[in-house]
Amino acid sequence: MSSGARISALALALSQFAGAGLPAQWDKYEEVPFVATPQWVIDEMLRTAGVTSKDVVYDLGSGEGDIVIRAAQRFGARAVGIELRPELIEKAREKARQAKVAHKVRFIRADFFYTDIREATVVTLFLLPEINRALRPKLLTELRPGSRVVAHAFPIPDWQPQKFLEKDGRKIFLWVVPGP
Numbered sequence: 001m002s003s004g005a006r007i008s009a010l011a012l013a014l015s016q017f018a019g020a021g022l023p024a025q026w027d028k029y030e031e032v033p034f035v036a037t038p039q040w041v042i043d044e045m046l047r048t049a050g051v052t053s054k055d056v057v058y059d060l061g062s063g064e065g066d067i068v069i070r071a072a073q074r075f076g077a078r079a080v081g082i083e084l085r086p087e088l089i090e091k092a093r094e095k096a097r098q099a100k101v102a103h104k105v106r107f108i109r110a111d112f113f114y115t116d117i118r119e120a121t122v123v124t125l126f127l128l129p130e131i132n133r134a135l136r137p138k139l140l141t142e143l144r145p146g147s148r149v150v151a152h153a154f155p156i157p158d159w160q161p162q163k164f165l166e167k168d169g170r171k172i173f174l175w176v177v178p179g180p
């Protein structure tokens with residue numbers, strides 16, 4: 001399947017679960033499919049967010065952990081992935097061991113709507129717009145001013161990005177959390 005078709009299939013599948021009631025119907029998120037962000041897009045996302053070794057990167061819905069591992073391996077950050085599916089958590093931990101960054105990363109099996117993300121200085125997202133929308137209050141209340149949120153493919157509705165890139169059909173959005 002081409003990457004464009006994979007994104008469309010993801011959007012279609014995710015959209016069935018992104019209706020009213022978020023985040024109360026948290027059990028339905030278990031049906032959200034896993035699609036990995038390609039490595040070159042991960043690098044663009046982390047570069048766009050200006051990630052350094054001083055950052056703590058949280059990937060909400062971390063899948064097999066590629067963003068978290070790359071943030072640690074290439075950018076020197078400490079990084080945390082939050083993921084519902086246990087088999088993906090296991091895979092991510094194994095990949096982190098192979099990449100020799102297990103000491104710099106952590107994978108939490110949980111629903112990100114109910115997980116504390118206050119230590120994050122950078123948050124990464126590859127989720128549908130309606131899930132991104134439902135995350136807005138959490139991002140605004142838990143993240144400190146100046147923290148960056150970077151999304152692959154789908155925007156946070158009604159938030160004007162500080163930066164937007166489009167390359168080879170992939171979209172990247174960057175927002176900076178405003179002051180109080």
Ligand SMILES: C[S@@+](CC[C@H](N)C(=O)[O-])C[C@H]1O[C@@H](n2cnc3c(N)ncnc32)[C@H](O)[C@@H]1O
Nearest residue numbers: 029034035036037061062063083084111112126
């Ligand atoms: C499209 S994949 C993105 C994976 C990874 N972030 C990447 O970009 O390579 C979305 C992931 O989010 C997970 N997910 C969806 N809703 C979640 C929730 N509420 N809490 C934790 N994980 C969730 C899914 O299981 C899936 O693995």
